[in-house]
Amino acid sequence: MASDTKKAAGPDGSAVAIGPGSWAAAFPQRRYLAPDGTMAAAAPAIARDGERLIALYRAMTLTRCFDTKAIALQRTGRLGTYASSLGQEAVAVGVASAMRPEDVLVPSFREHGAQLWRGVTSYELFLYWGGDERGSDFAGPRQDFPVSIPVASHAPHSAGVALAFKLRSEKRVSVCILGDGATSKGDFYEAINFAGVWRLPALFVVANNQWAISVPRAAQTAAQTLAQKAVAAGIAAEQVDGNDVIAVADAAERALARARAGEGPTLIEAVTYRLGDHTTADDASRYRDDAEVSRHWTEEPMSRLRQYLAAQGLWSADQEETLLAQCSAEIDAAADRYLATPPEPPEAMFDHLYAVLPPSMAAQRDAALAEALSGQENPGRTDG
């Protein structure tokens, strides 16, 4: 290994030895579908499965349509603070498309595309981002976790879910999606370390969108890749172009197959880009050049897939128009239903706190009810 080390600049500018060679070379970025819509010859079978590609494209379109509507609702005061997934649709949709229904998704807060693919409805997502806990009571994937707003603290949950699968000898995989900023936290390392030492059926996907609010990837860690962090935990890893849904889905499929076969966890770094603000409460122009964003628009995931599908004769302008109309209609209907849904009664705060409300809390519940009935609840409230 010594012969393989190279010199790099240390924090004080002095040369320090690193190895093995270049980590970027150890974890090359896998890409099949280029931004210009051309497909590499070595692309996996997914690239030749027109039906599947169209399904992926539809899901990404629905996700972006949801995103557009959510931002519009927020801007007009009808939704709470919302985290856009603009530009990252291929990561969420690609990973989810590789999962089985019986697997469990443990998402961060920007994986709307994965949630929609798994059967969470856009109505439920609107409810949640509109400030209603019922939005996380998914009618579809009952065992999928709600989003985790605290960064990386959900990664150990995913290891725990995977441990349950392993202990019960179930052929299921727990899939955690987190961001580049999350890899700076101990929670992330503890989770991949547990998963590694116990060979858990787990997949950790780092959606590296280059920005943790205002802190760029280069200021987050000296590690050349985020994939290499798996080396410390002794688990498999690879890096893919996160804007290439084929590369994402393929890497996820292989990782899930290994996990199901008892071969342990995988870390996938999916390199993408956050085209929007961190959330609707953020203004990225304070810390990020427009030129950088414009450059990344040329690499976003949907245009390249659309071009490829068109070149294969699988997609037409008419189909595109029809799809956009369908997605808009579906999202608009969900938004209308959300807007027409009255808030829960105040006792809902109490009724899901414990399996049975402790008698000592009955007085508080009664007081909340009485206040609501009197119409004298907090005049400073902004909703309801």
Added chain:
Amino acid sequence: MAELTLVQAINAALARAMQDDARVLVLGEDVGRDGGVFRATDGLLARFGEARVLDTPLAELGIVGLSVGLAAQGMRPVAEIQFSGFIYPALDQMVNHASRLRTRTRGRMTCPMVLRSPNGGGIHAPEHHSESVEAMFAGIPGLRVVIPSSPAKAYGLLLAAIRDPDPVVFLEPTRSYRAVKEAVEDDGAALPLDRSFILREGSDLTIVAWGGMVRDALASAEALAAEGVAAEVIDLATLKPLDTTTILKSVAKTGRCLILQEAALTGGYGAEIAACLAGQGLTSLLAPVERVAGYDTVMPLPRLEHHYLPGLPRILAAAHRAMEYR
């Protein structure tokens, strides 16, 4: 009926729960081959195997975070944090996730887990091994905080905690682990949560205590009886949610209340009880409520520990002050 120490009673309760319910598993640092640093899990690995008793990597946040995932999947994890001073990384998991998973999903997902840890000082342990952390957890909505005071209570309350469908922080008084033996029937019978226990009846003065301070409360009541003062002793047992009824009823009878806590005075759980009395029991009070607590200092190392821990002199002095009000 076996005579057990508190830590042996914990062990018996864990074994009983694991025998009765295949979903129950124990995880933590050194809980397997070593049987736990206090031997609370001694023999469980041999009896139940590696799939039920898991020696974890050294990562407290991870242990508790994994437990949330296990519990959400319908398992019944009982996680051990080795010493109370190492529990803080786990707070994030308890506050942000374990305590609110049911609320956040409107009951779709639940978190039936137990977080066990020794709590408090008095055993001449190194730094960070003697902290009293109950108030940090008792302010978290959605949790239960339970502290046993005796072997029998430890057995019955731990079984109840493991069977409870919601997360429970179970804090075991370190200095009571081996202090006394008590006859404990290993019959699988749980004690009720969410209620306190009157251990001794009296009409002059109420002493409220939990965990390691309960023995001091009983000893003080005995000393006071010799002076002709009849003290009633309440073992809180469940701190969160607080059984205010038992306290208010007792103080309505006695008119005086001492609250004993080993933790630092300010912001300690005793303040919650004092506030309860100020709000709902003021007209019963004949004397100011007395809090007998640790000082607002850093928990000292063993050579000064006995100066820090509230004991009989401080308790009796407070009782005498209270009894001056007629």
